[in-house]
Amino acid sequence: MRSTTLDTSPYVELNRDLWRGLRDATPLPLTDDELAGMRSLGDAISLEEVADIYLPLSRLINLQVAAHQALHTTTTQFLREPSIRTPFVIGIAGSVAVGKSTTARILQALLARWPDHPRVDLVTTDGFLLPTAELKRRNLLKRKGFPESYDRRGLLRFLVDVKSGRPEVRAPVYSHLSYDIVPGEHQLVRQPDILLLEGLNVLQTGPSLTVSDFFDFSIYVNARIGDLRSWYVDRFLTLRRTAFARRDSHFHRYASLDDAEARTIATELWTEINEPNLVENIAPTRARATLVLQKGADHSIHRVRLRKL
Numbered sequence: 679m680r681s682t683t684l685d686t687s688p689y690v691e692l693n694r695d696l697w698r699g700l701r702d703a704t705p706l707p708l709t710d711d712e713l714a715g716m717r718s719l720g721d722a723i724s725l726e727e728v729a730d731i732y733l734p735l736s737r738l739i740n741l742q743v744a745a746h747q748a749l750h751t752t753t754t755q756f757l758r759e760p761s762i763r764t765p766f767v768i769g770i771a772g773s774v775a776v777g778k779s780t781t782a783r784i785l786q787a788l789l790a791r792w793p794d795h796p797r798v799d800l801v802t803t804d805g806f807l808l809p810t811a812e813l814k815r816r817n818l819l820k821r822k823g824f825p826e827s828y829d830r831r832g833l834l835r836f837l838v839d840v841k842s843g844r845p846e847v848r849a850p851v852y853s854h855l856s857y858d859i860v861p862g863e864h865q866l867v868r869q870p871d872i873l874l875l876e877g878l879n880v881l882q883t884g885p886s887l888t889v890s891d892f893f894d895f896s897i898y899v900n901a902r903i904g905d906l907r908s909w910y911v912d913r914f915l916t917l918r919r920t921a922f923a924r925r926d927s928h929f930h931r932y933a934s935l936d937d938a939e940a941r942t943i944a945t946e947l948w949t950e951i952n953e954p955n956l957v958e959n960i961a962p963t964r965a966r967a968t969l970v971l972q973k974g975a976d977h978s979i980h981r982v983r984l985r986k987l
């Protein structure tokens with residue numbers, strides 16, 4: 679008797695060639711110049727990478743937005759409520775220095791080119807970090823980026839307000855320059871079609887509702903821990919000549935370090951703060967992501983894992 683094997687894995691793994699084939703006829707609406715403005719420091723990305731990796735992803739999300747809207751309408755019809763459009767929310771998670779910001783900015787640009795969802799907003803969770811004075815008070819200065827260093831209630835409230843269709847919702851703003859929340863400054867979110875929420879801990883769950891409960895799609899940007907450490911240290915070395923060189927930078931004292939001193943300090947910051955946060959809090963959330971983008975040592979994405987169940 680012939681036995682049929684049923685594939686019961688919740689994931690499908692695709693190498694770059696197979697994933698690229700799923701682009702179908704999606705056009706590439708970006709130029710090299712536009713791409714240059716989206717690249718984060720140290721994050722090498724080419725138009726080829728956008729075409730191979732991000733266009734199939736943009737097509738998949740476009741299909742899911744339509745399906746999500748239809749599903750939402752069935753619930754409002756059942757409740758005999760008028761159907762309102764709620765934003766499709768995408769979470770983007772991963773380690774410090776993995777390149778989440780670049781992924782988020784490219785997706786924002788590509789998704790906004792679809793005529794059925796042109797309004798795409800991007801919010802980063804660093805705006806919900808507790809102000810430095812409060813971190814000091816709670817003895818959390820060395821825990822920046824850990825779950826307890828955020829105003830988690832405020833972040834959840836923000837997302838629920840956006841998702842429920844409030845005309846205008848405000849998110850606080852963080853500055854890498856002052857290393858603190860910018861007093862009185864806000865980013866306004868006004869009923870976008872899609873909201874991208876990017877941050878270290880966005881896929882975390884807890885005993886009550888968390889932001890990940892409101893995601894319609896989620897992406898985890900993954901890389902080997904050794905690669906992440908060297909990307910973090912290399913970026914720190916470059917920042918000496920850019921951000922740290924500014925007098926108003928919180929890290930201005932690091933601008934004059936030589937290479938060896940800078941490597942020592944960056945490695946300490948990595949080993950004492952960012953690596954433990956990755957191992958304890960961030961990496962364990964990977965299994966939950968709808969999509970995992972696997973990066974190689976050269977930053978390029980060579981494998982994609984999609985959750986199909």
Ligand SMILES: Nc1ncnc2c1ncn2[C@@H]1O[C@H](COP(=O)(O)OP(=O)(O)O)[C@@H](O)[C@H]1O
Nearest residue numbers: 718719773774775776777778779780854855921
């Ligand atoms: N100390 C810093 N000064 C200025 N910019 C920084 C500093 N640290 C990180 N950045 C920038 O902030 C952004 C977010 O960085 P990070 O949280 O490490 O996420 P990712 O590298 O995954 O995008 C990146 O664009 C990075 O270049």
Ligand SMILES: CC(C)(COP(=O)(O)O)[C@@H](O)C(=O)NCCC(=O)O
Nearest residue numbers: 802803804822823876877878947951
């Ligand atoms: C600001 C961050 C916590 C990232 O915040 P996110 O937007 O991911 O919530 C991180 O980039 C950071 O500054 N970590 C502190 C340790 C360090 O300086 O590397």
